[in-house]
Amino acid sequence: MNPNDSPILEIANAAKTFRSGANPVTALSDVTLTARRGEFVAVMGASGSGKSTLLHLAAGLTRPDSGRIRIAGTDINALGDGAMTLFRRKHIGLVFQAFNLIPSLSGEDNIALPLLLGGIPRDTDHIDNLVRRLGLGEVRCRQPDSMSGGEQQRVAIGRALVTKPPLVLADEPTGSLDTSNGRKLCDLFRELCQESGTTVLMVTHNPAAAFAAERFVILRDGHLVGTLDKTACPTVRDLNHAYMEILEGETQGARP
Template sequence: MIGTQDPPAQPVVRLDSVSRLYGGSKNRVTALDNVSISLERGTFTAVMGPSGSGKSTFLHCAAGLDRPTSGSVHLDGVDIGSLREKALTKFRRERIGFVFQAFNLLPALNVVDNVTLPLRLAGARPKKAVVDQVLEQVGLSGKRRSRPGELSGGQQQRVALARALVTNPAVIFGDEPTGALDTRTAAEVLALLRQSVDVVGQTIVMVTHDPVAAAYADRVVFLADGRIIGALERPTVDQITEQMQKLGTWGDPFAIQQTGHEVRR
């Protein structure tokens, strides 16, 4: 029957010709340079590059923490550049989750209260079933009443992940989420991120310098001098390390396999 085909899925994150400049005319720095990329729902994307390549600026613009100098950012179908500050804050709180290297937990609050803080800030009453589900998902069902000071670093990062998941966000952005963890604990947190993509269809965008962490992603996008210079699909740790070494020594960064800007499941 004509007209019964589903429309093509809209990317959950889309950057169109995004540039971000800092400083004045005499000391201008181009942190992002005409970046365009689309990320589909239910995918895990790692963003890598040398120091100063624009990784953090990319994350901040994509997540609405910083406004581009030019270009547009659409997140979950919304042009976030068109939102006033109050509306943007509300949108971030309701539709975006964040997991940082610093756990950013409130020491006086227990696990449940830290996890439900975004909901309460939004004026919503946390549903016990939802809270129970995310705590079970991150393996903290037995730590509900513990305070951050009573938890290991890995457990604190699990609380931060549960806090990001509890609002059922369109995207979770991670900025070096395992940077403060030992190797074994980092692997546990990365496995939870991977599981949230595979099991519940979460979308994750993670900035990292660690090839082992990046190998958990479906796709690794490489930045240099504020530009996307290539990507690898489902790469191994060795492949990622090789490309980062090329970038670090400024060999031929364009040797990275060019695979286009669409992330595929």
Template sequence: MSKLDGDAVALRRVSRRYGSGGSAVTALDDVSLAFPHGSFTAVMGPSGSGKSTLLQCAAGLDRPTSGSVTVDGTELTGLGERRLTLLRRERIGFVFQAFNLLPALTAEQNVALPLRLAGRRVPRALVREALRRVGLGDRARHRPAELSGGQQQRVALARALVTRPAVLFADEPTGALDSRTGHEVLGLLRGMADREGRTVVMVTHDPVAAARADRVVFLVDGRVHDELTGAGADAVAARMTGLEAVPC
């Protein structure tokens, strides 16, 4: 397994079909994409375009029907569940719209959870540093119910980063947040790519969020339709409006 020069994640001719026969649904159709190390990419498209399926296949949460996925130099195709689980724990971080924090645990305990699940020692200094990096160094002992939505999403970011992953996948990370808080979270994601060299792949429906990325990839009917580089929110919104008018 050779490491791809410059690419943290690469999909080659990936297809994902659900069901069989006449009722089969093709969620991804022969998609080839690369996400370079240290880049921030947004993925957009109309409802049902395959955005979440792309994220799940790229992150090893779902297996393609055909094609190959490589993450941080490791080819996922053919990996057993145990090795795939280990790779996800050690090299991949996840952030979701719903935060997915355990309500009975403090912020500190939620952040430490991936390390505990991996059977690794949990240095308190490492956990506190992860919280400090997302601006919550003074909220370590607070439970989710005692935190705002934006603070909960920051805890989720700290949890995703505590294992020092090579790639961070974010599925609508600002979807449940107000615009100001969403802007702060996007700033944290932007900083992870710029200052820490992490690769960020974000699914979003929000042109303002997508405009914070280096590149915006547009999906239509499970295929890569287009992409923009360095575009502002107005250009992204205009492109999305055009895609939603594309006949099926």
């Protein structure tokens, strides 16, 4: 098989319980999810359902208690911390819920930071293209403390895309964006999937943002409780309806 035909992301039976507090919290239970190259997948679910934990496992930032995670055929849990950092730099673009920008750097230098860290030459055309497509012309020379929340979020997205990673993991990337910028970002993700074969896994609880994806996976209380696609949900309304039905069905099912 051509290696490019294999799924870029394979999560098999992943489970994670946090034991740091007084009571253990099971954030994920037996989650299996595969994404192929060029696919745009939305991860939906209520607050606390395990969406960020799932992304952190996929990024190798959190280790699962059990289960396996492969990216581009590599079992990432077999990698040590140093090797994982290098692997992540090469394969994954990460957009966190918190933007984690460097306060002393301009918007453009924040975007270019992964190139510096990876010893990759600065591709000015690519950076110009990202700045234009993310609508950051006004703030490319400004530092984060003089940017709006939405501008900071878009700089964080530029930073995730600057190395042209095959896998983009984005946690609520439209959370601080107005409707128009949220739509533009989803269009950009869709174009990247189609044009460059990038795979995007985007967490959101907003069905209107999720609808830009091809496939929608739904988490509830750490379980993957449903997968929907455009055939099942041809409109945002259908998606919203099916999403609510799955969540409510599970709520009823969970009652004694």
